[in-house]
Amino acid sequence: MRASRFFISTLKEAPSDAEIVSHKLMMRAGMIKRLGSGIYTYMPMGLRVIRKVENIIREEMNRAGAVELLMPVVQPAELWQETGRWDKMGPELMRVKDRHGRDYAIQPTSEEVITDVVRTEIKSYRQLPINFYHIQTKFRDERRPRFGLMRGREFTMKDAYSFDRDVEGMQKSYKIMYDAYVAIFNRFGLQFRAVAADNGAIGGSGSHEFHVIADTGEDALVYSPESDYAANMEAAEAVALTPTRGAATQPLVKTPTPGKAKCEHVAELLGLPLAQTVKSIVLAVDKEGAETEIWLLLLRGDHELNEVKVNKVPGLSTFRFATESEIMEFFGTKPGYLGPIGTKKPIKVVADRTVANMNDFVCGANEEDFHYTGANWGRDLPDPVVADLRNVVAGDPSPDGKGALSIQRGIEVGHVFQLGTRYSEDMKATYLDETGKPQLMQMGCYGIGVTRILGAAIEQNFDEKGIIWPASIAPFEVVLCPMGYDRSEAVKAETDKLYDALLAAGVDVVLDDRGERPGAMFADWELIGVPHRVVIGDRGLKDGKLEYQGRRDTAATAVPVAEMTAFVKARIAA
The missing domain is CATH 3.30.930.10 (Bira Bifunctional Protein; Domain 2)
Structure with a gap:
């Protein structure tokens, strides 16, 4: 071309x-x-x-x-x-x-x-x-x-x-x-x-x-x-971060937490790790001809909800997030202080795998400005339905037991x-x-x-100059950039000869015969991203050399004129 x-x-x-x-x-x-x-x-x-x-x-x-x-x-x-x-x-x-x-x-x-x-x-x-x-x-x-x-x-x-x-x-x-x-x-x-x-x-x-x-x-x-384990975040399995639940060592205490509605702020106030807190997420499932069901999902304070996983919990395939009026009706308080203990109306509780194995945790007390400390399953509230509800984080154990996740x-x-x-x-x-x-x-x-x-x-493939195409899908594999194609017979003859040789070798080559200045010509092809460039000029021809430069190369390589076709083919194959 x-x-x-x-x-x-x-x-x-x-x-x-x-x-x-x-x-x-x-x-x-x-x-x-x-x-x-x-x-x-x-x-x-x-x-x-x-x-x-x-x-x-x-x-x-x-x-x-x-x-x-x-x-x-x-x-x-x-x-x-x-x-x-x-x-x-x-x-x-x-x-x-x-x-x-x-x-x-x-x-x-x-x-x-x-x-x-x-x-x-x-x-x-x-x-x-x-x-x-x-x-x-x-x-x-x-x-x-x-x-x-x-x-x-x-x-x-x-x-x-x-x-x-x-x-x-x-x-x-x-x-x-x-x-x-x-x-x-x-x-x-x-x-x-x-x-x-x-x-x-x-x-x-x-x-x-x-x-x-x-x-x-x-x-x-x-x-x-x-290992070979790999998954999209939506589908990546999050294992319980503690294999078994520890025994209760603290009493359940209703603790003042004035103005602290987020787990991070509660943990900071109480001087506890964020990983000891539990966050509450309230969902609703509308039932045709019946009352709306309210569900409470529990995640560790430093974890994030995975909504795709929630869809797969039996009964939650059509969930929506509960309205503030629904939360007030079932919990008696506004979001930020919600928890599974002492709700105003019965709800369905689902705990993430990690939360299900926590002990002595902190959760909302369903009263503004208060949280429970020392909450424990079995003693303070019944064992929950357990499901994988969260996004994994880097460093979690791999579900196949081989290494940590990245x-x-x-x-x-x-x-x-x-x-x-x-x-x-x-x-x-x-x-x-x-x-x-x-x-x-x-x-x-x-x-x-x-x-x-x-x-x-x-x-995946660019720099400050433009695109860097892999050779297999580049618009052209090679661009020939002659210096003075319309002014030098030697440059024109050698360029045409190389162009014909590359075409005969099955190389997808473009010859820039537009008569552009070298700087503008190079800038165009670096922007377009052609992976291989050959420069033909009078100065190089006097020494029997042409200049080759790969799109990722920092400098040009001088190649004998007679060897350039084979050189380019080898670089493309590499």
Whole structure:
């Protein structure tokens, strides 16, 4: 590719609405152009990166035995109504009507459509297993689109769907896709981590997220450096920090704590460790035709509630936080002094695993300006329901018993799910087994945010000059920067010769023949992030040398003219 025949549009400054590094650099490098809130045009430079990402995904999906098709962006509401997601998805699902008043969804994902395809096409166990995938535009009506391609409304996604005869087959298909994802992200050249995750709105029985490691990541990833344990913070298991409950050694005392409504302030006033206090969180569960249930969740004072885990406590799948009037009605005091002892009305108490093993702890006395000290289970209040309710913290024991947990930030770019019969049951997707009896198909689904990969890759790979693309997904692998291409016959001849040699060797090379000054030319390509640069100038040619510099290199390397093609190929391979 010659730069004079391509479209290059760089900016010295990012637009004011660009918030994070990847958004700023993609706008400055001319890779995307904003059309509307969360909607972008992929400019030629950015589209080259997208196509390379897609090609890697496509090659690995095909290698794993998945079959490509293409499902529509606009989908009939009836399919979504069959699974109940027409109502459950909420405002993120864009709903439209055609001229006849019929309802349609602008797809955020395609579980319903692929299940409809399979239930009409797959009849016999002999046709299973099967795995279909497509790379298609998606739309989610985000309340607050931000961060460029990281959280836009329109985006490109690869989603795949496997169908199997039984759970064992589904788990085998899941493992094949998991391994394919590892291969994909390794080929991207990105540092990543696969972690156990919550299934969320997709449903199903088990899942893993794939995260690109970046300090700016939205997600906290929990892992043990001494084992294979890894999970998203939402799904990371928090073990009890004391294995057994100690005996009571203090009397229960109602202690004045004037104006101290937070555990930190109570601990400071009493001269106690924060870890000896217990915080109270009040939830409500509305019951149709019955009174609202009030629940009290107890966490150690230095721990934080994990709402995803709370959803999994039996009876709390539809919880909401209690109102102040409900708290006054059941506890008789305002928040800050609440506790499980002596409530005004009966409540349901759930203690985090660590709290359930605490003794002589401090909790609210359900009276303003007072807390109980020396509270103990069994003696002062009945044993609670016990559940894992909290976020883990760095240094917690790993749930597998191997080492202590560490936490790093990540950007979710892929997710694999074991769906089971979540969709096949609702949509009656069955096959006939060996005996001729209908059986529900077992499903898995597997997504990669194609356009989100760009933002994640940049968040992991940039410096003060601009983007640093891994060679496998860079818009170009190599840029040739001739000094005076339009003025020096020697420079032009050697540049053209090297350009042709690199093209013949299969290298994705761009020749900058725009006639720009060296400083402006170098700044453009450092901003765009091409990983390898060769400079051709009269001074070097007199010594029989060209200059090579990798995007991360601090200085150029002189390379003999005749050796440059082989040198560049070796650097790309490395």
